[in-house]
Structure formats: C-alpha cells, structure tokens
Amino acid sequence: MTDNGLHNEQELLQQIAGGNETAFKQIVDVYWTKVYGQALAYCKSAPQAEELTQDTFIAIWINRQKLPDLTNFAGYLYSIARHKLLNTIRQKLATTIAVDNIPLEETNWRPDVQMEYRQAYDQLMQGMEALPPVRKKVFMMSRLEGKSYDEIATELQVSRNTVKEHIVKALNFLRSHVATHHDCFFPGVLLLIFLRD
The missing domain is CATH 1.10.10.10 (Winged helix-like DNA-binding domain superfamily/Winged helix DNA-binding domain)
Known part of the structure; x- marks a missing residue:
C-alpha cells in the first residue's frame, strides 16, 4: 500500500487512462486534501485554493493518457499543482490584487x-x-x-x-x-x- 492508502494505484491509473471516472474519483478522494492544503497555504483564499485544486485534477483528467507510464504519480500531480500555483501568482501580479485584504493604492494600476x-x-x-x-x-x-x-x-x-x-x-x-x-x-x-x- 502506498503512503496515500492506495494499494492498487497503478491499476487505477490504467483505468483512468481508459476513461474510467470511478477510478478517477478514487484518486481525487485520496489526493484532494493534500493538494488543497498546499494551495491554501499560498493562496490564503479558500475559494481560490479550491479552484486551483480543481484545475489540477482537470489537467490530470485531460492528460490521462500519460498516466500508465508514470512511476511517481504523486510527484507528477504536485508538479502540475505547482505549475498552477505559479500561474496564479502571475495572475496576482498582473492584476495587483489586494495584499492581506488591504487594497493597493490606485497608482499600482x-x-x-x-x-x-x-x-x-x-x-x-x-x-x-x-x-x-x-x-x-x-x-x-x-x-x-x-x-x-x-x-x-x-x-x-x-x-x-x-x-x-x-x-x-x-x-x-x-x-x-x-x-x-x-x-x-x-x-x-x-x-x-x-x-x-
């Protein structure tokens, strides 16, 4: 059994690659909390962290044909999550969001x-x-x-x-x-x- 409680993870990945949504749900159930927790630590916003987590698993599903060849699914998953987080940071910089809920001065626009x-x-x-x-x-x-x-x-x-x-x-x-x-x-x-x- 893996650290995440899946003894048949490789089999599930094969099934997901074939379009099995039930297998995908099992993977999501196991990894959701960890990905969400990491996202929340940096987004400081529950809705934004949830959106980032959803986007991460959507990317997994869209690219599911790659799953059978993975030797480290957790590493692959967290790599996608990091990429999504970096994109979120870029968006923050592009829109100059409020820091700690304090609006930035108008000059920042x-x-x-x-x-x-x-x-x-x-x-x-x-x-x-x-x-x-x-x-x-x-x-x-x-x-x-x-x-x-x-x-x-x-x-x-x-x-x-x-x-x-x-x-x-x-x-x-x-x-x-x-x-x-x-x-x-x-x-x-x-x-x-x-x-x-």
Whole structure:
C-alpha cells in the first residue's frame, strides 16, 4: 500500500487512462486534501485554493493518457499543482490584487507599476533557477509545496537545521539577486509569497 492508502494505484491509473471516472474519483478522494492544503497555504483564499485544486485534477483528467507510464504519480500531480500555483501568482501580479485584504493604492494600476511587478517576478524566478539544486529543491518544497521544515527534513533525510540553513541562504541570495537586478521597490506580494522568513 502506498503512503496515500492506495494499494492498487497503478491499476487505477490504467483505468483512468481508459476513461474510467470511478477510478478517477478514487484518486481525487485520496489526493484532494493534500493538494488543497498546499494551495491554501499560498493562496490564503479558500475559494481560490479550491479552484486551483480543481484545475489540477482537470489537467490530470485531460492528460490521462500519460498516466500508465508514470512511476511517481504523486510527484507528477504536485508538479502540475505547482505549475498552477505559479500561474496564479502571475495572475496576482498582473492584476495587483489586494495584499492581506488591504487594497493597493490606485497608482499600482498604472502600466509602469504593473511592469515593475512583472519584472520583479521575472527576476525572482531567474534567481530561483540560479540556486544550487538541493537548495532550490528545499526552497520550492517550502514555498511552493507548503511543507514545514520538519516535513522537508524527513523527506530529504537531513536535519531540520540543514533545511533552515538552506532556506536562509536561499532567501539571502534571492533578496540580493533581486536588489542587484531590480532598481525599484520590490512588490510586497512577492515578499509575502516567497521572501518571508
């Protein structure tokens, strides 16, 4: 039996690939809470997290022909969820949503300010790609998967202090990277999503 309670997951994936909706419902029932929890940790909005989770499973269904060839369905699922989350973040930057329910100033609707958000996001993404592989993985697990330091330490079989050290160094690097490549104020929404301590 897998960690998620499915002893016949591969068989279910085969059935889903063939269009079996009952098998698909079983997979959704097992993984929904985990995907939703991770989405909620970063969206801070239950409706938005639910929509993101639904979109993730819709993508699984649409691309169901790929399922029989997967050796790690959970990893595939969470990869799609991360992609959906990044798209959500991009949409936040494009529409300059309110941060913590406090409306942004009207000046933030100006095209030049919108450009600042997009440029800051691009610099952040470039900085993340420049991180050493292990540090990047730890950072993504923390910021995009919503995992705690203890969960990451257990999964990677390292100490909690090692995880914390990776996060601190990643944050320091990203702040420096963005400051070096981005002259203007770093948008608060990115700080809240990625660069919180």
